[in-house]
Amino acid sequence: MAASTSHSFCSSLAIVVLAVLGCDGSVLLDDTSSFTGEKTAGPNNGSLRAFEVVDDIKSKVEKECPGVVSCADILAIAARDSVEILGGPSWDVKLGRRDSKTASLSAANSGVIPPPTSTLSNLISRFQAKGLSTKDMVALSGAHTIGKARCVVFRDHIYNDSNIDSSFAKTRQNKCPRTTGLPGDNKIAPLDLQTPTTFDNYYFKNLISQKGLLHSDQELFNGGSTDSLVKTYSQDVKTFYSDFVKAMIKMGDINPLTGSSGEIRKNCRKVNN
Numbered sequence: 001m002a003a004s005t006s007h008s009f010c011s012s013l014a015i016v017v018l019a020v021l022g023c024d025g026s027v028l029l030d031d032t033s034s035f036t037g038e039k040t041a042g043p044n045n046g047s048l049r050a051f052e053v054v055d056d057i058k059s060k061v062e063k064e065c066p067g068v069v070s071c072a073d074i075l076a077i078a079a080r081d082s083v084e085i086l087g088g089p090s091w092d093v094k095l096g097r098r099d100s101k102t103a104s105l106s107a108a109n110s111g112v113i114p115p116p117t118s119t120l121s122n123l124i125s126r127f128q129a130k131g132l133s134t135k136d137m138v139a140l141s142g143a144h145t146i147g148k149a150r151c152v153v154f155r156d157h158i159y160n161d162s163n164i165d166s167s168f169a170k171t172r173q174n175k176c177p178r179t180t181g182l183p184g185d186n187k188i189a190p191l192d193l194q195t196p197t198t199f200d201n202y203y204f205k206n207l208i209s210q211k212g213l214l215h216s217d218q219e220l221f222n223g224g225s226t227d228s229l230v231k232t233y234s235q236d237v238k239t240f241y242s243d244f245v246k247a248m249i250k251m252g253d254i255n256p257l258t259g260s261s262g263e264i265r266k267n268c269r270k271v272n273n
Contacts, residue, residue, distance in 0.1 A: 058265075130251075148188045
């Protein structure tokens with residue numbers, strides 16, 4: 001469950017993809033008659049799970065201190081704890097975020113979030129638009145050491161790209177058919193082939209071996225400006241952890257709802273009445 005919880009936070013905060021509305025828990029909202037939520041957006045569909053874990057945490061917190069702890073803060077804390085449980089670093093989480101009263105499927109699908117087909121220059125520019133540096137982007141991408149992706153988002157990479165290890169491509173092709181459509185589109189594979197449930201630096205080692213699952217992953221080590229960072233993180237896990245923590249804290253400060261903005265939801269799946 002920890003890996004899934006952390007991946008939910010990664011997507012909400014845009015560790016690999018940029019959050020549309022920032023750390024406001026909007027991704028937790030179910031569809032309503034007034035808006036369609038973000039859970040079925042292209043970048044999120046099939047990759048965000050463990051909503052029931054957040055529900056359980058929220059229910060227990062509400063019994064102890066009702067109306068005090070937001071769903072956004074629960075996500076932030078759960079992500080930190082998940083990373084630590086899986087062998088990664090820990091960090092102090094700033095609290096006081098409030099929850100969004102709406103969600104936007106169209107915004108989540110609008111292209112603000114970099115698709116898995118992104119080039120390196122596109123990844124860099126998208127993160128810079130949120131005030132995150134190239135180093136932040138590479139370090140945060142290391143969160144792909146856990147989690148999974150659907151066939152539909154890595155199919156093109158394993159069949160059509162040349163910067164991929166041939167044996168790795170064949171392994172992924174065994175469970176991801178070339179033809180589009182269900183059920184093949186929803187077949188999943190771990191983002192980190194070696195240690196998919198451990199938060200370590202094998203993601204970067206995989207990139208050096210041309211075993212990145214997504215096109216956008218492998219772009220980080222493809223003869224470009226980020227090759228040196230990938231090499232550093234692959235060889236020095238402590239440096240990766242340090243830079244990851246700094247980037248997480250920095251990203252957690254991107255447009256949070258505070259003060260009188262938003263609300264503290266009683267139920268993370270719906271706004272208060």
